[in-house]
Amino acid sequence: MSVHIGRLLSLGAAALLSGARLTSAHDHHGANLNLDPGEPIGGAMKMHIILMTVSFGILFPIGLVMGLKKHRWHVPVQATGGVLAIIGFVLGHAHGGRSFPENAHSKFSWFMLWLLAAQMGAGIYLKLHTELRFNDRARPFIKIAHKYLAALMIVATYTQVLLGVVAWLGFCYDGYMGQCLAHLIMGSSFLAYGIWLLLLVRLATPWLARFGRSPELYDSAMIMVWGLFNTFTEHGFIEEAHGWSHKDLQHTSLGVIWFCGGLLSTYMLRKAGPSDRSMFPAIILIFTGCAMASHEQDTEFSTKVHFVFGLSLVLAGFTRCVEILLITTGLIKNNSKEPNPFQYISVFFLCHSGMAFMSANHESVAAMENIGIDIGTFSLGFLSISFLLFFYAYFLMQLYTDLGSKDKDMMLPTADDGTVYQTVAQVSEIRGHSADEATRNPHVLFDAADEDDYDSPDMGSTTVRNRSTTVDGISPRSSDEIELGPMRRD
Numbered sequence: 190m191s192v193h194i195g196r197l198l199s200l201g202a203a204a205l206l207s208g209a210r211l212t213s214a215h216d217h218h219g220a221n222l223n224l225d226p227g228e229p230i231g232g233a234m235k236m237h238i239i240l241m242t243v244s245f246g247i248l249f250p251i252g253l254v255m256g257l258k259k260h261r262w263h264v265p266v267q268a269t270g271g272v273l274a275i276i277g278f279v280l281g282h283a284h285g286g287r288s289f290p291e292n293a294h295s296k297f298s299w300f301m302l303w304l305l306a307a308q309m310g311a312g313i314y315l316k317l318h319t320e321l322r323f324n325d326r327a328r329p330f331i332k333i334a335h336k337y338l339a340a341l342m343i344v345a346t347y348t349q350v351l352l353g354v355v356a357w358l359g360f361c362y363d364g365y366m367g368q369c370l371a372h373l374i375m376g377s378s379f380l381a382y383g384i385w386l387l388l389l390v391r392l393a394t395p396w397l398a399r400f401g402r403s404p405e406l407y408d409s410a411m412i413m414v415w416g417l418f419n420t421f422t423e424h425g426f427i428e429e430a431h432g433w434s435h436k437d438l439q440h441t442s443l444g445v446i447w448f449c450g451g452l453l454s455t456y457m458l459r460k461a462g463p464s465d466r467s468m469f470p471a472i473i474l475i476f477t478g479c480a481m482a483s484h485e486q487d488t489e490f491s492t493k494v495h496f497v498f499g500l501s502l503v504l505a506g507f508t509r510c511v512e513i514l515l516i517t518t519g520l521i522k523n524n525s526k527e528p529n530p531f532q533y534i535s536v537f538f539l540c541h542s543g544m545a546f547m548s549a550n551h552e553s554v555a556a557m558e559n560i561g562i563d564i565g566t567f568s569l570g571f572l573s574i575s576f577l578l579f580f581y582a583y584f585l586m587q588l589y590t591d592l593g594s595k596d597k598d599m600m601l602p603t604a605d606d607g608t609v610y611q612t613v614a615q616v617s618e619i620r621g622h623s624a625d626e627a628t629r630n631p632h633v634l635f636d637a638a639d640e641d642d643y644d645s646p647d648m649g650s651t652t653v654r655n656r657s658t659t660v661d662g663i664s665p666r667s668s669d670e671i672e673l674g675p676m677r678r679d
Contacts, residue, residue, distance in 0.1 A: 230357075233280045238353075240277030244270040245301075245346045253339045254585055258592040264316065271309050278302055290362070294352035301349055308342060311335040351377070360552045371440070372550040378415060379502075380543030382408075384582050387536045390528045391586045403461040405513075408470040409454035416447025439484060443477055466517055471509035471535075478502030478542075491554045493564040498545035505538035540582075541575040 248270030255263035278298060289295070311331050319325045351373065355361050361369035389397070389404055397404055420441060454469035461467075482499025486492040512532055515521040521529045548554075548571050557567050 233283065237277050237281040240273045240280070241353075244273040244277060245342075246350070248273070249342060249346065250581075250585055251588065253343070254589045255592065256339065257589065260592055264312070267309070267312065271305060274305055289356055290359075292352070292356040294349065294356040297345075297349055297352055301345055304338065304342060304345055308335065308338045311338065347377075358552075358556075360550070365550075365552055369550050369552065372547055375419075376543045376545075376547030378543070379546060380540055380578070382411070383505075383536050383539030383543060383579075385411075386539060387533075387579075387582055388586065390532045390536060391583070392589065397463050401462055403458045403463060403465045403467065405454060405467040405470050406458040406461065409451050409458060409467065411451075412447050412470055412473060413451025413455055416444050416449070416451055419444030420448060435485065439480060443480060446476060447473060466513045468510050468513055471506040471513070474502050474506030474509065474539075478504075478506060481546075487551075488554070488558065490558050490564060491549065491551070494545070494549045494554055494567065497564070497568050498542055498549055501538050501542035501545055505535045505542060508538065509535040537575070537579050540579050541572060544571045544575045544578070 248266055252263055252266035252270060255266060278301075281298065282295075311334055314331055315328070315335060320328055355369075355373075385407075389407075421444075450469055450473040454467050454473075457469070458465065458467055478499040478501070480499070481502065482496045484492070484495045484499070486495055508531070512521070512535060515529075515531065521531070545568075548567070
């Protein structure tokens with residue numbers, strides 16, 4: 190599911206911004222920038238922004254993490270977020286103050302509303318436990334849909350926030366649509382790449398070990414696909430192009446090198462195991478950064494902004510190469526529970542490169558020039574935003590780890606014969622970090638909410654559950670602890 194999130198995140202802005210309706214033209218160099226204090230946005234719009242930020246930006250992601258860990262606060266947090274989101278939706282369509290032209294943010298809000306309704310409806314249905322009263326064959330499908338709708342909600346939330354900023358600033362209209370899309374799409378792809386690497390470093394070591402693949406295999410495959418996409422979309426894909434400019438040639442050539450380099454790395458790693466690494470994805474980042482740092486622009490300020498973006502990519506690629514070198518030589522233990530601090534450096538520079546490139550669109554750069562902001566202040570401002578985004582992603586992953594540690598550390602009974610019982614979370618953790626323990630046969634205590642985890646292919650169990658029943662044949666629910674026999678692996 191994380192792979193799909195990374196891919197969708199980079200494409201979300203493209204699919205929706207391209208549907209934005211072109212309105213009246215605005216002046217060059219950011220004259221339409223909605224920062225004029227004579228155009229107040231009104232109290233209702235301010236509350237709309239606050240409520241939507243709290244609900245979609247804070248409560249829903251935290252509730253998602255709690256749902257993955259089956260935490261008791263999952264439902265209250267999601268319900269609170271749903272109420273605030275509905276209030277914010279009403280305020281957003283009934284506000285006074287500044288009048289905004291027709292935009293994609295307003296249109297996409299209806300999709301967000303229906304997505305929220307479907308997600309909450311599925312959650313309520315699952316909470317009713319209808320399988321206690323009749324043979325509910327739809328429940329497994331609704332449970333799967335509920336999980337994937339949560340993943341889609343993350344991508345949709347990011348896209349809607351991006352569209353909201355664009356609508357508030359008045360960017361991406363008329364002839365600026367193409368270059369605006371290019372910066373938002375590519376910037377989002379680098380940001381998604383950084384979050385994906387953070388996920389691999391922070392949580393996905395057991396997952397990679399189970400699948401038996403090299404971490405760079407996934408990087409290489411995404412780079413190859415994205416390079417193929419860029420090769421055929423950088424010239425005349427969104428707007429009609431007349432001839433080839435030096436920018437078209439450079440952007441298309443970057444797509445070609447991404448495809449060729451990604452193809453090489455993917456083929457080399459097709460049979461590689463988790464301990465086999467490759468520096469080619471990092472080398473591609475370095476060459477891309479060098480090209481963007483020397484990318485000639487219309488103004489000196491814009492050239493400096495692109496240099497900052499290129500420098501971030503070069504540093505991301507270089508630190509990634511050093512990280513792989515340290516891992517392959519044994520100086521960094523890749524199977525440890527806590528990542529080495531150095532492993533976060535390349536992740537952060539990737540996230541910052543995404544923010545820097547999104548900020549380098551023509552209207553944003555021109556507006557900052559007119560206001561009188563220099564390259565230092567401009568770069569530090571977006572660097573601060575990168576720190577906040579990195580903090581929030583790290584916080585959610587740390588929350589996922591902390592919520593799981595409560596189950597692993599709980600006191601469990603020991604039988605008279607010395608048999609030690611474990612929870613499903615403990616078994617998953619042990620098997621993820623120890624190959625020797627993976628072959629042992631633990632006795633598991635779990636409640637009904639954990640049944641899907643225990644029976645999933647990830648657990649590697651084909652054991653038939655020994656389920657106790659009441660006199661009328663109805664299965665016990667989460668208040669009953671159920672003992673299973675030894676788990677055996679095929």
